[in-house]
Every structure is written in C-alpha cells, then in structure tokens.
Amino acid sequence: MKIAVVGLGYVGLAVLANLLENGYEVIGFDTDSYKVAALNDGKILISEPKIEKVLQKYLEHVTFTTRPSELTKASIIYICVNTPEKPDWSVELKYFNEAKDSVLKYSDHETLVIIKSTIPVGTSRKMQHEIDVKRPTGRIRVVFSPEFLRQGYALDDVRNPSRLVFGGEFDEALKIKLSTINPVNQNKIIFTDYESAELSKYSSNNFLALKISYINEISMLANKVGANVDDIKKIMALDPRISDGCLNAGVGFGGGCFVKDTKALYQQAKALGVDAKIIKASIDRNTEQNRILLTKLDEIYKGFKKIKNESILIVGLSFKGNCGDVRGSIAIDNLRVMERQCNNISLYDPLVNKETLKSLDHKIFTSLEEAINNNKIILIFTERTEINKLDDELFEKKIVLDGRGILEQSKIKECAYYYSPILGEIKKR
Numbered sequence: 484m485k486i487a488v489v490g491l492g493y494v495g496l497a498v499l500a501n502l503l504e505n506g507y508e509v510i511g512f513d514t515d516s517y518k519v520a521a522l523n524d525g526k527i528l529i530s531e532p533k534i535e536k537v538l539q540k541y542l543e544h545v546t547f548t549t550r551p552s553e554l555t556k557a558s559i560i561y562i563c564v565n566t567p568e569k570p571d572w573s574v575e576l577k578y579f580n581e582a583k584d585s586v587l588k589y590s591d592h593e594t595l596v597i598i599k600s601t602i603p604v605g606t607s608r609k610m611q612h613e614i615d616v617k618r619p620t621g622r623i624r625v626v627f628s629p630e631f632l633r634q635g636y637a638l639d640d641v642r643n644p645s646r647l648v649f650g651g652e653f654d655e656a657l658k659i660k661l662s663t664i665n666p667v668n669q670n671k672i673i674f675t676d677y678e679s680a681e682l683s684k685y686s687s688n689n690f691l692a693l694k695i696s697y698i699n700e701i702s703m704l705a706n707k708v709g710a711n712v713d714d715i716k717k718i719m720a721l722d723p724r725i726s727d728g729c730l731n732a733g734v735g736f737g738g739g740c741f742v743k744d745t746k747a748l749y750q751q752a753k754a755l756g757v758d759a760k761i762i763k764a765s766i767d768r769n770t771e772q773n774r775i776l777l778t779k780l781d782e783i784y785k786g787f788k789k790i791k792n793e794s795i796l797i798v799g800l801s802f803k804g805n806c807g808d809v810r811g812s813i814a815i816d817n818l819r820v821m822e823r824q825c826n827n828i829s830l831y832d833p834l835v836n837k838e839t840l841k842s843l844d845h846k847i848f849t850s851l852e853e854a855i856n857n858n859k860i861i862l863i864f865t866e867r868t869e870i871n872k873l874d875d876e877l878f879e880k881k882i883v884l885d886g887r888g889i890l891e892q893s894k895i896k897e898c899a900y901y902y903s904p905i906l907g908e909i910k911k912r
C-alpha cells in the first residue's frame with residue numbers, strides 16, 4: 484500500500500517522515516521543483532533536523548515528485564498544503580483546491596483522503612459532496628484530521644500527538660483503518676463530524692493565542708505595580724485547569740498559524756452573524772504587543788529623531804526562538820517601521836538562513852559578542868539565550884529592550900537602561 488502526501492511544508496514533511504518510520508512506502512508531491520529536487524537528495528529546506536534524519540534513513544522508500552499523475556499509485560492521500568490568509572482575513576484556498584482537483588483527476592475509486600491543512604468550517608463536507616457528484620462510482624472517502632504540531636518539534640508532535648482527531652462519516656472498517664495507520668494510544672483518538680473537527684483546530688489555536696494575549700495584558704498591569712509576571716505565570720500554571728502552556732509574556736505571537744487562524748476564525752464567525760468579541764480582543768492586544776519595544780523606544784527617546792544615527796541591533800529575526808522561519812516575524816515587522824527612520828540597524832540570528840538575512844539589506848553579525856560590542860541599543864525579539872553566555876561587562880552603558888525577558892540579572896545590572904514585558908523598566912541610578 485502506497486501513501487501520498489501532497490504539500491511538503493512542516494506538516495507534510497512531518498507526516499511523511501512518520502509514515503516512513505511506520506513502515507509505509509510514500510510518495511511526496513509538491514509543485515515546487517527546487518524543494519522536490521532537494522528532498523530527492525535527502526535534504527530538507529526547513530530547520531527540522533529530526534525529519535531530515537528519518538528521510539535519509541528511509542530514502543529508498545520514498546519518491547518525491549512534481550507530477551500529480553503519481554497520485555494514481557496511492558490508496559491513501561494526505562493533503563497538507565498551505566492555506567494562507569487573504570487581505571480580508573478569509574482563508575486562501577487556492578492551493579487546497581489545486582490539491583483537491585489533482586485528487587479528483589488522478590486518484591483511484593477507493594482512495595482515502597485525509598486533510599491535514601487548516602480549512603474553513605464546511606470545506607471537508609463540501610469536498611466529499613463534490614467528489615460524490617463528480618465520481619459517483621466507487622467511493623473516495625474524505626476525512627479531516629487537524630494537525631496541532633509546533634514548528635521546531637514537528638516530528639515529535641506527530642509521533643506523539645496530544646490527540647488525534649478525525650472528522651467525517653465513519654463505519655467500523657474506516658475507524659479501524661485510520662487507527663491502524665496511526666499507531667498511537669487509542670485513548671487519544673477522537674472520531675467526530677467534519678464541522679466539529681474543523682472548528683476544533685481553530686478553537687485550539689485561538690485559545691492558545693488568547694492565553695498569550697491575556698498574559699501580555701496582565702504583564703502590563705504587573706509592570707505598573709512592580710509585580711513579576713513570570714512568578715504570576717508559575718502561580719497560575721500550578722492550577723491544572725490553567726496549565727503552563729502559552730503563558731510566556733513577551734512581544735506577542737507571530738508565525739504562520741496563530742496570526743492567520745485568529746483572523747480566519749473571527750472572519751468566519753462574522754460571516755455567520757456571530758460577533759466574536761473575545762477573539763477580536765486577543766487579535767487587537769497582540770497587534771499592540773507586537774510593537775511594544777518600538778513604543779517603549781519611542782517613549783524613552785521622545786521620538787525616533789534622536790536615534791536616527793544611533794547603532795541599533797536586532798537579536799532574533801525568526802517568529803520564535805527555536806526555529807529559523809521568518810514567516811510572520813515580529814522582528815521584521817518592527818524592522819520595516821524602524822528602517823524608515825533609523826540609518827544604522829544591524830541584525831543577528833544564527834538560525835535564519837544567510838540569503839533571507841541578506842535580503843533584509845542591513846549589516847549582519849554572526850558573532851553575538853561582536854554585535855553587542857558594536858551597538859548601543861539592543862532589541863531582543865526571540866529567545867536567543869546564548870546572550871547569557873557573554874561577559875556581563877559587555878552590557879555596560881547599553882540600552883536593552885528585551886522582548887522575551889531572557890537576559891540574566893547580572894547583565895541587566897550593567898545596562899544603562901533595561902526594559903522587558905516581564906520586569907518592566909529598570910534604569911541605572
């Protein structure tokens with residue numbers, strides 16, 4: 484039995500690697516010929532070393548292709564294509580529809596289609612209906628299975644998911660088939676209808692995003708009264724009903740999922756006549772929080788004019804600490820604003836590939852020590868904790884705005900000025 488995976492991004496590659504580990508022969512399909520050529524050589528273009536290792540181990544059991552006709556050979560097809568946001572916050576289904584058309588054109592009568600892409604509520608049922616109308620003989624079955632993986636831990640999360648959800652219409656045989664392909668603890672498997680499965684993905688991501696916006700709002704209050712939001716987090720998290728995930732205050736959420744999924748859910752609710760006030764508030768808080776370091780900088784210098792020629796270093800360009808992905812990067816969004824007014828900006832992020840950094844068109848440092856040494860204002864956007872390995876003295880007279888609250892106390896003491904959403908402002912006397 485061959486299984487095909489359509490769309491070879493984070494989700495597709497993690498699913499594919501997991502299938503290889505479970506002993507399947509796999510076909511990986513993507514329209515990007517550069518990506519496919521690299522994959523056929525056992526190289527992946529994203530920073531997920533565990534996936535690359537599995538790929539290299541099982542290379543003879545996988546074919547990567549740009550030819551959709553190869554899908555004919557698969558009896559199970561996973562759809563893992565990107566579903567980005569449109570300017571009006573609705574979901575761009577272009578790639579999804581292309582994948583659907585390929586399935587319709589090339590798949591066999593009894594194919595099982597498992598959708599992993601995040602899609603608006605109602606899309607899976609529509610797809611099953613369209614297939615039933617266009618292909619009345621045989622039965623292509625469509626199942627929606629939301630993917631909850633985190634970048635940086637993609638394969639671990641697929642190997643050991645917190646839950647495995649299947650939405651659709653099931654008979655016992657299909658339930659057994661799905662449980663067999665996914666050998667996880669059976670208590671984690673939930674079968675439900677299409678709409679509940681689709682909405683469960685949006686609800687989960689929105690709830691996590693909401694937690695981040697909530698703790699960021701609490702951090703503003705904590706800063707005012709001199710409380711430590713990290714301690715508040717620890718205390719809250721000991722209540723199992725709250726738990727500790729997504730309670731780190733900082734510059735808010737970025738990336739390829741929370742940002743688009745919060746907007747998409749708000750937009751879908753609106754179209755259904757539901758005024759999703761909580762979701763909107765979480766988006767609004769995050770939009771403000773993403774600019775918190777610039778707001779502070781503007782406040783302390785009373786405008787950007789005074790720092791027009793000052794040396795400014797941005798530490799961390801990706802959207803979060805443990806990955807090199809700059810999609811939805813908060814740092815780059817801030818950089819775009821700053822570069823209109825400041826002439827001396829430098830960048831540091833060892834996880835972001837050189838071409839991407841180069842394209843930003845500012846001075847790039849590969850040594851953090853040198854970078855700190857050569858700049859007066861330091862803006863930290865992700866958890867680049869190697870900063871704490873440097874000598875404390877390096878921070879003497881520096882203006883540090885620490886968006887993730889990672890700098891150690893001994894270094895903070897040296898700074899002329901320090902701010903983080905966790906500790907608030909600390910000025911040297």
Ligand code: UDX
Binds near residue numbers: 735
């Ligand atoms: C997220 C979800 O975690 C995952 O379940 C879903 O399937 C896809 O979206 P990911 O985007 O990889 O995964 O990153 P995540 O680690 O959740 O972080 C998202 C953003 O929130 C990052 O910008 C991160 O820095 C920020 N974040 C996260 C916080 O500001 N505080 C936190 O406590 C956690």
